[in-house]
Amino acid sequence: MQIKTFQLNPLEVNTYVLFDETKECVVIDAACYYPNETELLINYIVDNGFTVKHLINTHLHFDHIFGINALVEKFDVKAAFHQEDEFLLEGIPQKLAMFGFPNNGVDYTPEVGHYLNDGDIITFGNQQLKALYVPGHSPGSLCYYSEVANCVFTGDVLFQASIGRTDLPGGDYDKLAHGIRTKLFTLPPETAVYPGHGPKTTIGFEKQHNPFLI
Numbered sequence: 001m002q003i004k005t006f007q008l009n010p011l012e013v014n015t016y017v018l019f020d021e022t023k024e025c026v027v028i029d030a031a032c033y034y035p036n037e038t039e040l041l042i043n044y045i046v047d048n049g050f051t052v053k054h055l056i057n058t059h060l061h062f063d064h065i066f067g068i069n070a071l072v073e074k075f076d077v078k079a080a081f082h083q084e085d086e087f088l089l090e091g092i093p094q095k096l097a098m099f100g101f102p103n104n105g106v107d108y109t110p111e112v113g114h115y116l117n118d119g120d121i122i123t124f125g126n127q128q129l130k131a132l133y134v135p136g137h138s139p140g141s142l143c144y145y146s147e148v149a150n151c152v153f154t155g156d157v158l159f160q161a162s163i164g165r166t167d168l169p170g171g172d173y174d175k176l177a178h179g180i181r182t183k184l185f186t187l188p189p190e191t192a193v194y195p196g197h198g199p200k201t202t203i204g205f206e207k208q209h210n211p212f213l214i
């Protein structure tokens with residue numbers, strides 16, 4: 001499995017495109033906001049001849065969802081995420097205004113496609129991702145783990161030397177810390193961690209050095 005990372009929108013969300021030799025791909029957290037970012041992401045997929053099999057989200061905070069509608073429109077996919085986060089799709093335009101995003105007249109509120117739950121397997125090409133339910137940053141946060149590729153996509157659950165904030169609606173520090181310890185820190189230490197913001201890390205490094213969890 002190969003991984004292409006895009007850092008998108010003013011809040012610098014990591015959007016990941018995962019693909020393999022079959023040219024089937026999965027997009028995690030399509031976060032393109034400006035038209036040139038959307039073009040960049042779509043052109044990357046089209047120019048490589050990829051088929052988008054799944055469009056999945058780690059969670060539905062507004063900064064992680066901007067590109068969903070553009071990709072749904074362009075490719076034959078629907079957005080998939082955990083149902084517990086669906087309430088976060090209310091009032092997206094107001095949230096944008098609150099964070100000072102330029103109002104470009106686009107309604108980024110995505111349509112619900114499929115719901116994902118803990119343990120669900122997402123397949124594309126010769127690859128598999130397993131959804132791991134780790135609530136606490138948001139109530140419906142999912143991480144996506146590939147045992148074969150030895151990596152996990154953690155959204156805003158776990159960052160390099162940090163964890164997701166828990167002061168937003170539905171946030172819960174105890175749940176988050178418990179989920180990280182039981183669902184993520186039980187993965188092999190060499191597992192690469194691809195977070196929703198910032199640089200990648202490993203499970204082993206975070207177990208030893210993450211100041212929020214040691």
Ligand SMILES: [Zn+2]
Nearest residue numbers: 059061137156
């Ligand atoms: Zn978030």
